[in-house]
Amino acid sequence: SDMYNNSVLLDDQQVSFFWTLSDNSISFAARGEKKSGYLAIGFGNEMVHSFAYVGWFDDDGKGRVDTYWIDGKGAADVHPTKENLTYVRCKSENGIITMEFTRPFKPLCTKDQDGKPECKNIVDPSTPLKVIWAMGAKWSNDLTEKNMHSAHSSRHVKVMLTHGSAETEQDLRPVLTVHGFMMFLAWGILLPGGVMAARYLKHLKVMVGLKSMSICNIQDWLLCYLDFSFAVAELKGLYVTSLHVKLGMTAITLACFQPINALLRPKKPASGELLLREGVIWEYSHVIAGRSVIIIGMAALLTGMKHLGERYGEDVRRLTWALICWFLIGGVMVLYLEFRDKQTGDRSSGRGNWVLGN
Incomplete structure (x- = not known):
């Protein structure tokens, strides 16, 4: 957490969210405040129609951070994507998961890839980023209903990336x-x-x-x-x-x-x-x-x-x-x-x- 310039607590204070802005990219980190099998954060108003980043461990115990586009409430509606993530890390200390990754503000997509959902996942530092979170017992490549979260945020939090602050969304x-x-x-x-x-x-x-x-x-x-x-x-x-x-x-x-x-x-x-x-x-x-x-x-x-x-x-x-x-x-x-x-x-x-x- 000392490596990041800004940090806030997400909804219900169950997840700490960190970030550092660079010229063309942004580094994120998320840490759960209680034990879980996987930790996920999403960019969007709610789970449906959000871009998710899931930190989890495979059968070999290797930490991974995978990306998804979610367009429904079932396991079949969670679609893997291929975002250009760098400096990816995922670790667990006494069941507390921390994941880290760096991504460009604008996805690096070719003309042939413009129709893919991840190409629309643009982070604008001047615009509040709406962040949600979820936790569960286990995650895997073969998604089933068993992968569904056991805890999640009740509402999104607006993170002001340039100001280093956050506030719960009000209906203005x-x-x-x-x-x-x-x-x-x-x-x-x-x-x-x-x-x-x-x-x-x-x-x-x-x-x-x-x-x-x-x-x-x-x-x-x-x-x-x-x-x-x-x-x-x-x-x-x-x-x-x-x-x-x-x-x-x-x-x-x-x-x-x-x-x-x-x-x-x-x-x-x-x-x-x-x-x-x-x-x-x-x-x-x-x-x-x-x-x-x-x-x-x-x-x-x-x-x-x-x-x-x-x-x-x-x-x-x-x-x-x-x-x-x-x-x-x-x-x-x-x-x-x-x-x-x-x-x-x-x-x-x-x-x-x-x-x-x-």
Whole structure:
């Protein structure tokens, strides 16, 4: 155990789990806390649909670590695989089994092997690894019902490989659902709604569009801030590793930049005067930042749906397509309004470009 940089206790504190990260591989070790004939750990939510590593002893007393793909609850559903393991060891001291092995983060599979289950057994250090365990009296090459475990974990534990910690899986779906809905209100309704109000309602009254946009933007920023704080508190920390988090942080940063940029707006030139260089730079920066916020915000929503599906193994394709359809409806509406304006020629001199916070 002294050879490994990180260690945690798995569910029910019956198995100690150790690991050390390298550039392209990871070294694992597992030790049972009570006597058994074999020790197994698995990567997955539960035994079914998990990749298992079994430490056991053959008839000659030689320690082995074999790999399996499990797709059912019977002995016939435990399928041997051929993973590229190195530095394999399995020993028993007074009936306490310890097994060790090193494996690459991504399986070394050729094109002909891509369809094999073990080729999908990828370990991503930036993503929590879900680990389960099992013990039994005896293991053998010829699997029968007698090989089934006599003790096993009641639930998986999420192991944070880069942080060296672990936590029992909580069902955060209600939290993430609220987070997703609030962000949809912010990035999918309030923000684009405010921008469209500023562009297409100016002809009603001089300040109607700008006031509508300001109200929507203020609500959008408050909603993002509250929802962001809520999500960080519930998830017990901010881990800027996934694409979804990076996109969300970028969108929030750009959104906060817009009102500051609006305060720095140069004075408009008098009638007949040319726009100064500072004014041109301000307009371009405001337009680029504003459009970027909308695009990045939409991308954050889509990657958030993907992240939710990967975290809980749920099918989110319908929700994703519904979100895409919502964006397409908004795009068609904008195209229609632009076409109508060009047809009627109803563009006042105060009508500016499509900007955010203008």
